Amino acid sequence: MVSDRQDAGQKKDRQARDAWEDEAEREEEAVDPLSRVEAETLFGERTLRPSRMTPGRVVLAQVAVTLLSAIAWRLFAGGNAGAAGWSALFGGAACFVPSGFFALRLWMARERPSVSGLVVGEAIKVFATAGLFVLVVVLYSELRWVPMLVTFVLALKTYWVALAIR
Numbered sequence: 001m002v003s004d005r006q007d008a009g010q011k012k013d014r015q016a017r018d019a020w021e022d023e024a025e026r027e028e029e030a031v032d033p034l035s036r037v038e039a040e041t042l043f044g045e046r047t048l049r050p051s052r053m054t055p056g057r058v059v060l061a062q063v064a065v066t067l068l069s070a071i072a073w074r075l076f077a078g079g080n081a082g083a084a085g086w087s088a089l090f091g092g093a094a095c096f097v098p099s100g101f102f103a104l105r106l107w108m109a110r111e112r113p114s115v116s117g118l119v120v121g122e123a124i125k126v127f128a129t130a131g132l133f134v135l136v137v138v139l140y141s142e143l144r145w146v147p148m149l150v151t152f153v154l155a156l157k158t159y160w161v162a163l164a165i166r
Helices: 002-028 036-043 055-076 081-108 115-139 145-156 158-165
Strands: none
Touching: 055 081, 055 145, 055 158, 081 115, 081 145, 145 158
16 A cells, blocks of 8 residues: 555656656757847737837836825825825835946946846846845834835836837
């Protein structure tokens, strides 16, 4: 009885391993890139045009979203609306300040782009964002969490709007 269960378990493991190896072999097959004509036929003419939305414009959009959100929190928040407005401003700043430095870093390295530069820049951006959040929490005693986090998320989602505008 026990050996039957062990045999069934081993058989199941072998099947899973075989399926895994088959999938890995299929992934290793060479994929030919599309030619320009094939890409235009498949995705349309606009696909190959460079985007009008540069990283600098995305950062400016984040600043605009942050300011609008901070003003809205200031005007429509209940008690202590000033603290809500400042909290919203700090939440947006935790998004657009690291993004601004990342965009500047991209612009400065435009002559010699590299994947490792993007990865390092993105890591710096993540740590800078976390550091700014820690600074706001430690230094601003009247912090309102909801305005700060809502504005941060709004500024962060500006990337999606920028992709849609393209």
